[in-house]
Amino acid sequence: MAEYLMGIDAGTGSVRVALFDFRGQNRAYAVAEYGTTYPKNGWAEQSDYEWFEALKKAIPECIKKAGIAADNIAAITCDATTNTLVYLDENDTSVRPPILWMDVRATEEASFIDTIREEYDATKFYKPGFRADTMVPKCMWVKKNEPENWAKTKTIMEFEDWLNWKLTGRKTVSMSVAAFRWNYDDKNGGYPVDFYNAVGLDDVVDKFPEPVLKVGEVVGNISAEAAEIFGLSKKTVVVEGTADCNACMFGVGGVRPNGMTLIGGTSTCLLGLSEEEFHVDGVNGTYPNCMYDGTSLLEGGQTAAGSILTWFKNNLLPAAWMQEAVNRNMNIYDLITEKASSVPIGCDGLVMMDYFQGNRAPYADSKARGMFWGLSIGTTPAHLARAVYEGVAYGANHCIVSMKKAGYDVKEIYACGGLAQSDFWMQMHADIIGVPMYTTVESQSAGCLGDCIIAAVGVGIYPNFWEAADSMIRVDKEYIPNMEAHKEYQFYMERYMETWPQMKEIVHKTVDHNNKK
Numbered sequence: 001m002a003e004y005l006m007g008i009d010a011g012t013g014s015v016r017v018a019l020f021d022f023r024g025q026n027r028a029y030a031v032a033e034y035g036t037t038y039p040k041n042g043w044a045e046q047s048d049y050e051w052f053e054a055l056k057k058a059i060p061e062c063i064k065k066a067g068i069a070a071d072n073i074a075a076i077t078c079d080a081t082t083n084t085l086v087y088l089d090e091n092d093t094s095v096r097p098p099i100l101w102m103d104v105r106a107t108e109e110a111s112f113i114d115t116i117r118e119e120y121d122a123t124k125f126y127k128p129g130f131r132a133d134t135m136v137p138k139c140m141w142v143k144k145n146e147p148e149n150w151a152k153t154k155t156i157m158e159f160e161d162w163l164n165w166k167l168t169g170r171k172t173v174s175m176s177v178a179a180f181r182w183n184y185d186d187k188n189g190g191y192p193v194d195f196y197n198a199v200g201l202d203d204v205v206d207k208f209p210e211p212v213l214k215v216g217e218v219v220g221n222i223s224a225e226a227a228e229i230f231g232l233s234k235k236t237v238v239v240e241g242t243a244d245c246n247a248c249m250f251g252v253g254g255v256r257p258n259g260m261t262l263i264g265g266t267s268t269c270l271l272g273l274s275e276e277e278f279h280v281d282g283v284n285g286t287y288p289n290c291m292y293d294g295t296s297l298l299e300g301g302q303t304a305a306g307s308i309l310t311w312f313k314n315n316l317l318p319a320a321w322m323q324e325a326v327n328r329n330m331n332i333y334d335l336i337t338e339k340a341s342s343v344p345i346g347c348d349g350l351v352m353m354d355y356f357q358g359n360r361a362p363y364a365d366s367k368a369r370g371m372f373w374g375l376s377i378g379t380t381p382a383h384l385a386r387a388v389y390e391g392v393a394y395g396a397n398h399c400i401v402s403m404k405k406a407g408y409d410v411k412e413i414y415a416c417g418g419l420a421q422s423d424f425w426m427q428m429h430a431d432i433i434g435v436p437m438y439t440t441v442e443s444q445s446a447g448c449l450g451d452c453i454i455a456a457v458g459v460g461i462y463p464n465f466w467e468a469a470d471s472m473i474r475v476d477k478e479y480i481p482n483m484e485a486h487k488e489y490q491f492y493m494e495r496y497m498e499t500w501p502q503m504k505e506i507v508h509k510t511v512d513h514n515n516k517k
Contacts, residue, residue, distance in 0.1 A: 005451075042107070077240070086158070088156075110132035250449075262415040305395070
């Protein structure tokens, strides 16, 4: 009898593959990287060839590390970045590089949608502005700017669907991803054809694979070709998954209504499940039946988070810091944290806005851009470093504030991802938000564990998601907010929230000017 489950978590920079037993014990973990290209400001693309090569490396390596036979894997579930779109011709070859989730080239298309948004119910999921990074604006852009590629495109699919296709040979649509990013409404007829037609995508549904599968439904068995290429068994079942962030939510236990999960990596996502459906400015969603029937997913988050810290390291890091890290045999990020911690709360008046790649929430503004303000001659690199940490935490809290205004009261947060590996950053988030924060044992592989929880339910090992989560997840650390620090942070939090409304018009004019070049 098969005793293991495999999770395949395809993130922004790498694919992570893990094997767990049915009690959530990690047996093996493997990672293979792929690259991203940035052809123009605001653009981001990847290569499906590199994805495939990464899978060919990571899957066999994980099985080898675990020391198990391939036919001992009961089921596999995949997750992937969403809004990462693949365009295939009649020979199943990409007509252009996949457009990555963070790509915001379609700002004009999103702006057009906002001019007609009141006429179509499908726009309710993104308020106050339609998101340029989602499927509809991106497809509008391709159809307008690359008509020859659009004409050659027979199949449009998400990265998640591409993974399932490569494993089973079957082309399907993840209903979870479609609800999350394609304006699909399971309660009201599925695809909003009237809306698609209104924006010029009258032929887009014909390019979607026909089967639409819910989270936990069986896609199919591993194909003979995939078994040969990846070292898998044809006996193994592939179970429909979800977006990478949603898999992480399940992987830290966010399977019940009224919880909150923070996934902090290149970007951040803040996700909860509500039994009530609502659509308000400042909160993306709620997305009906996105994870399972009877619940709607609500979403906040930041397009840039950990990527801003990486940007600081790559562009602003003093050479003396790098040398100090070498001399002390110290990880450079640990040194950055140490330097930042030497600066008081509020960075002596320096505030960073984290909109380096637009704003996901609460403004849903693809033309937003980042900034530092409050600079003085006394500002040091340590001030800039701490301002990065604080600005990202302020951005997360701004999403929480918007959720509370909508009636969704957050009392605790479970976190995972790279951000959750930093005690300094986690405590800062807890202090700024003012609620306890928790991490789990499998924080770094939460997506893979979430996939395995889904797989376990899909093949009947557990009857539902919450029983699977209770059996397979263990809490690791807790961060209790320092209420004195919370009080001190509130002054700067208020200044942070006041900034964008005053800068919006200026930044928009500049972005529009640069986009015309």
